[in-house]
Amino acid sequence: MTSQNTSMPASQNAAPQWSRFPFPETLIRYSVLLGVLVFLAWSVHFLNLDLQRLLGAFPRLGAILADRYFPPELSFVLDHRFLNSVLNTIQMSILGGAMGVLLAIPLAWFASYNVTLHRWLVYPFGRLSIMGCRAIHETIWTILFVTIIGFGMFAGVLALTMFCIGFAGKLFSDEIEAIDMKPVEALRSTGAGPLQVFVYGVLPQVKIAFVGISIYTWDVAFRAATVVGFFGGGGMGWYLQRATYELQSTRVAAILLTIIALVSISEVVSGWLRQRLAGERLA
Amino acid sequence: MAVLEVRDLRVRYNNTGPEILRGIDFSVEGSDFCAVIGPSGAGKSTLIRCINRLVEPSGGSITLFGEEVLALNARDLRRMRRRIGMIFQEFNLVNRMSVMDNVLSGRLGYTGSFRSLFRLFPRHDIEKALEILARVGLSDHVNKRADALSGGQRQRVGIARALMQQPDLLLLDEPTSALDPKISRDVMSLIRDLAREFDVPVLCNIHDVQLATEFCNRIIGLQDGIKKFDGPTETMKKSDMELIYAMEVL
Amino acid sequence: MAMTDRMASENSDRGILSSAGASTYFERRRSARIRSALIWSAAALLLFWCLHVTVIADTDWERIGGRFGVLGSIGRFLLLDLSLLPHLIIPAIETMMMATLGTLLGCVLALPVAWFGARNVTPSLYFFYPVGRFLMVLSRSVHEIIWAILFVGAVGLGALPGILAVAVRSVGFISKITAEAIENIDPKPVEAIRSVGGNQFQVMYFGILPQIMPVVLGTIIFEWDINIRRAAVMGLVGAGGLGLVFFRQMAMFNYGGVTMVLLAILMLIIIGEIVSHFARKAVT
Numbered sequence: 001m002t003s004q005n006t007s008m009p010a011s012q013n014a015a016p017q018w019s020r021f022p023f024p025e026t027l028i029r030y031s032v033l034l035g036v037l038v039f040l041a042w043s044v045h046f047l048n049l050d051l052q053r054l055l056g057a058f059p060r061l062g063a064i065l066a067d068r069y070f071p072p073e074l075s076f077v078l079d080h081r082f083l084n085s086v087l088n089t090i091q092m093s094i095l096g097g098a099m100g101v102l103l104a105i106p107l108a109w110f111a112s113y114n115v116t117l118h119r120w121l122v123y124p125f126g127r128l129s130i131m132g133c134r135a136i137h138e139t140i141w142t143i144l145f146v147t148i149i150g151f152g153m154f155a156g157v158l159a160l161t162m163f164c165i166g167f168a169g170k171l172f173s174d175e176i177e178a179i180d181m182k183p184v185e186a187l188r189s190t191g192a193g194p195l196q197v198f199v200y201g202v203l204p205q206v207k208i209a210f211v212g213i214s215i216y217t218w219d220v221a222f223r224a225a226t227v228v229g230f231f232g233g234g235g236m237g238w239y240l241q242r243a244t245y246e247l248q249s250t251r252v253a254a255i256l257l258t259i260i261a262l263v264s265i266s267e268v269v270s271g272w273l274r275q276r277l278a279g280e281r282l283a
Numbered sequence: 284m285a286v287l288e289v290r291d292l293r294v295r296y297n298n299t300g301p302e303i304l305r306g307i308d309f310s311v312e313g314s315d316f317c318a319v320i321g322p323s324g325a326g327k328s329t330l331i332r333c334i335n336r337l338v339e340p341s342g343g344s345i346t347l348f349g350e351e352v353l354a355l356n357a358r359d360l361r362r363m364r365r366r367i368g369m370i371f372q373e374f375n376l377v378n379r380m381s382v383m384d385n386v387l388s389g390r391l392g393y394t395g396s397f398r399s400l401f402r403l404f405p406r407h408d409i410e411k412a413l414e415i416l417a418r419v420g421l422s423d424h425v426n427k428r429a430d431a432l433s434g435g436q437r438q439r440v441g442i443a444r445a446l447m448q449q450p451d452l453l454l455l456d457e458p459t460s461a462l463d464p465k466i467s468r469d470v471m472s473l474i475r476d477l478a479r480e481f482d483v484p485v486l487c488n489i490h491d492v493q494l495a496t497e498f499c500n501r502i503i504g505l506q507d508g509i510k511k512f513d514g515p516t517e518t519m520k521k522s523d524m525e526l527i528y529a530m531e532v533l
Numbered sequence: 534m535a536m537t538d539r540m541a542s543e544n545s546d547r548g549i550l551s552s553a554g555a556s557t558y559f560e561r562r563r564s565a566r567i568r569s570a571l572i573w574s575a576a577a578l579l580l581f582w583c584l585h586v587t588v589i590a591d592t593d594w595e596r597i598g599g600r601f602g603v604l605g606s607i608g609r610f611l612l613l614d615l616s617l618l619p620h621l622i623i624p625a626i627e628t629m630m631m632a633t634l635g636t637l638l639g640c641v642l643a644l645p646v647a648w649f650g651a652r653n654v655t656p657s658l659y660f661f662y663p664v665g666r667f668l669m670v671l672s673r674s675v676h677e678i679i680w681a682i683l684f685v686g687a688v689g690l691g692a693l694p695g696i697l698a699v700a701v702r703s704v705g706f707i708s709k710i711t712a713e714a715i716e717n718i719d720p721k722p723v724e725a726i727r728s729v730g731g732n733q734f735q736v737m738y739f740g741i742l743p744q745i746m747p748v749v750l751g752t753i754i755f756e757w758d759i760n761i762r763r764a765a766v767m768g769l770v771g772a773g774g775l776g777l778v779f780f781r782q783m784a785m786f787n788y789g790g791v792t793m794v795l796l797a798i799l800m801l802i803i804i805g806e807i808v809s810h811f812a813r814k815a816v817t
Contacts, residue, residue: 018383018413018425020402040637043630047692047773057697061687091583098580135802136795137766139678143783144791148606153587227676231769234591244682256679263674335728365730375725379743388739392730399735448729 069253077254082239086262088153089235093222096157100164100221101214104130107165108172115176115184115202117194130173133166138224142233156233160221168217172210179205212274219270226259285310285346286452286484287334292343294329303329305508306343311452311484316475318495318516319488321505322528327488328372330505331456334486335367336360348451365392368445368483370474372457374437376444378430382421385429385440386412389447408447415443419473435466442474446481453478455487459494467491471498492524613796614782614789621778621797628774629801631692632764635699636757643704646672647711654715654741665712672705677763681770695772699763703756710752714745750816754809761805765798775801 044051076082110116110126117123141159149155184201192200203210229237236255243251287310294304303326311317319327332338334345336352345352347363355363368389376385387404394404404412416422419439424432429440438458445453458474459467475498478485489495495502496516504512504519504527512523649655650665680701684694723740731739768776775794782790 018409022426040634043634047627047630047634047696049634049693049696053688053693054697057684057688057693061683064687065683088587091587095580095583095587131802131806132799135762135799137762139766139769140779140795140798143769143779144610147783147788148603150593152591152593154592157587223674223676227678230678234587240679256675259676259679260671260674264670267670267674337724337728361730361732363730364728367728369725369728371721371725373721375721377722377725377739377743379746380739388726388731389729391726391735391739394735396732396734399738444725444729454728 065253068249071250072253072257073248073250074254076251077258082236082255085229085236085239086258089225089229089237090222092153092156092160092228092233092235093218093225096160096225097164097214097218097221099157099161101168101217103161104165104169104172105210108169108176109198109202111169111173112176114179114181115194115198126169126173130166130169133162134170135166136162138163138228139231142228142231146232151232151234153234156225156228156235159228159233160225163224164217164221167220168213171213171216172206175206175209175213176202208277208280212277215270215273215277219266222266223263226263286313286315286348287311287486288344288346289334290344290346292330292333292340292345294326294333294338294340302341303508304333304340307505307508307510309503309510309513311486313484314482315501316478316485316499317487317501317503318499319486319503319505320490320492320495320527321511323490324507325505326508327490327505328456331454331486331488334452334454335364335369361392365448366451367454368448368450368452369454369456370438370441370445370458373461374434374441376429376437376440379428381426381428382416382432382440383409383412383425386416386443386447389444392448412443412447415446418477419443434462435470438462438466438470439473442470442477446477449481450483453483453485453487455485455489457488457490460490467494474498609788610792612789614787614793617778617782617787617790617793621775621793624768624773624775624778625797625801627692628764628776628798629761629804631695631699631767631772631774632757632760632805635696635764636703636753636760638696638700639703639707639756639760640753642700643708643711646704646708647715650708651712651715665708669705669709669712672701672703673709675702677702678766678770681767681772685771690771690773692773695764695767695774698767698772699760702763703760707749707752707756711745711749714748715741718744747817751813754812754816758802758805758809761801762798765801 043049107126107129110122111130112126113119113123116126138159141162142156145155145158149158179202183205184197187197187201225235225237227237227240229235229239230241232238236259240252240255240259243255289307289309292304292307293302295302307330319330321327329338333340334347334352336355340353343353348366350363352360352363377388380388384402387402387408390404390408391399393408398404413422413425416425419442421436421439421443424436429437432440438461441458453474455474459470462470471494474485474487487495487499489499496519500516502512502514502516502519503510504523506527506529511527512519646665646668648665649661650669652658652662655662655665677698680698681694684697684701688694688697718741722744723736726736726740764774764776766776766779768774768778769780771777775798779791779794782788782794
């Protein structure tokens with residue numbers, strides 16, 4: 001770039017030298033950076049992206065929202081069938097969240113390297129199950145369960161359960177791996193079995209964190225529950241799908257506004273609960 | 284002629300709050316190593332920070348190098364600040380940057396935004412930085428991250444950064460109170476030697492009276508925002524001390 | 534068994550403690566137990582109500598048990614369709630690209646949102662701050678599928694709406710964490726840069742940026758990891774990648790192919806996890 005890039009003159013060899021660009025590290029750093037840039041440029045080319053369209057996307061979205069989606073058809077939202085589906089969505093999220101959390105606790109135990117039952121058998125099993133649940137998106141879970149057990153909320157609940165296992169399981173096992181190992185060692189030294197160690201040594205340390213994570217899981221599950229119906233999993237997503245495919249844009253707008261409002265409320269509720277919990281933790 | 288003249292300096296942090304400084308007058312001469320002592324809460328830190336307007340005074344006047352500091356606009360204030368080196372109690376280094384970058388950041392006032400974006404400091408600045416780092420004894424730590432150093436070493440980085448500015452005035456804000464006694468003494472004597480070498484006046488806020496009397500040739504005593512003593516170190520008597528620290532004795 | 538153990542230990546406690554202390558102890562313990570019993574039974578009732586409405590009353594049990602049987606339905610997924618393998622490579626690459634470009638675009642969009650939504654640097658506490666906070670909530674409360682539908686409507690089919698949906702969905706989390714990092718910076722280095730005469734830009738670049746960089750980069754890597762699984766479903770609503778293959782296999786009732794797609798997604802996630810593991814090590 002500038003004069004600094006070149007090495008200092010030989011006459012200054014005696015004085016301590018310093019360069020912003022030390023030889024091998026700089027080369028490696030900039031090569032990695034270059035590699036990433038090339039990948040990005042290639043992606044743009046490969047996906048045939050039109051930057052003009054990209055830049056125009058947000059104004060167009062705004063124009064379309066103002067043009068076709070306005071005014072939202074609020075009377076549809078107030079219809080008792082839709083309100084019932086909202087209630088169903090909430091119930092699905094509670095049930096899916098609860099089942100997911102209950103299943104996630106043992107899996108998180110298996111998947112925590114420090115307290116797992118067996119490091120070569122049970123640990124990979126726990127890790128892989130949690131990762132598998134996380135890897136597959138909730139919408140794909142929904143479609144899979146719909147093909148197995150048919151349309152309806154049961155499929156949605158199962159999909160949410162899988163999603164929550166992945167979501168809560170990872171957070172749970174991170175929490176367990178960060179515990180203080182001294183009480184665990186003390187229990188082990190008294191001859192306690194693995195289950196006793198988990199219940200008396202691990203759970204008390206992570207109990208409050210787990211409750212916080214569970215509340216957060218429900219919050220996220222509720223967001224997911226708003227769309228599982230889109231793929232046949234029951235709840236308000238089904239109305240969204242029908243309105244979308246029938247091109248009833250003002251109705252879609254009304255449903256979207258409802259979703260945003262409900263998610264905001266759920267976020268406030270879960271934030272408030274977690275804050276109270278944090279207060280309890282300090283007290 | 285005095286380098287720094289402070290007249291009737293007043294500070295309050297919000298409009299209704301109590302006054303932290305209640306009319307301070309003093310001046311600093313070209314060869315002074317001047318200590319500001321006083322109990323905690325007397326307003327020492329506030330006084331130091333008023334000089335380069337890190338704290339905005341609510342009244343009075345500060346004349347530095349013949350210019351009225353309080354009347355400067357943002358651009359001229361930055362020009363003024365780059366002539367004032369400052370060394371902080373907790374070193375105020377950017378922990379995640381290397382020692383070299385921390386020292387070079389002393390030249391930011393002279394470096395344009397574009398050059399600083401790529402951290403392209405001129406060659407003579409880099410040479411100067413290496414020289415100063417050698418002078419403060421950190422030649423072996425040039426490429427380490429600032430948070431990898433010990434307290435004394437970090438304060439030396441802070442000193443090097445202040446010297447990089449080629450300052451016409453050094454402000455020290457409790458430079459030793461985060462260090463242990465032995466290292467405090469080393470750091471103070473390093474600062475004294477460097478101040479003589481670079482021929483720069485020093486205004487130093489310090490709570491350790493022992494250190495103040497040992498290294499400084501002038502002492503200003505503050506108590507509760509009011510100046511209680513001002514004179515050469517030799518003239519300070521035990522009664523003056525009791526006056527300054529009256530609150531703590533009680 | 535456990536119950537009798539506990540009672541035995543309580544009995545022995547009673548012997549040790551003085552009688553007055555023990556009685557208040559047991560009273561307190563009893564009221565705490567009653568409280569927790571009430572809470573638990575309320576929770577159980579709530580769950581049962583949910584279970585009844587969503588599962589027991591809503592499901593067509595005959596269909597499940599009758600003609601196919603759950604095991605039979607699952608079994609159809611286990612016959613892998615290996616012939617699909619060559620057709621998965623390009624969609625997998627596309628999915629990875631969508632996730633990466635989406636994350637990058639999300640970072641760019643998150644920059645102003647974080648700036649507006651951080652209390653200590655926002656240009657205006659009464660206008661831009663609420664706007665920033667609202668954008669954060671909006672981005673996260675609308676599901677990526679819905680964003681994708683909206684963008685498919687705006688820019689047509691293809692990878693672009695998927696990238697945009699992934700990007701917009703990432704903005705909320707990245708900008709929220711960034712704004713929090715900015716709000717929690719250590720003011721001391723900032724003061725130092727101001728005192729050497731640095732201008733506004735230099736204060737941000739040398740005082741604030743080095744402090745928030747590790748948090749922000751870690752968050753971006755985390756979000757990229759999540760965005761891979763998001764990008765993998767964008768095809769369901771017309772945005773290309775593995776989701777489209779999944780959708781087609783499903784429409785053809787080729788369940789072995791569906792499983793292949795799922796395995797491909799799993800592979801991508803594992804690659805993402807490995808890359809992000811090393812990337813996270815590099816930034817801290």
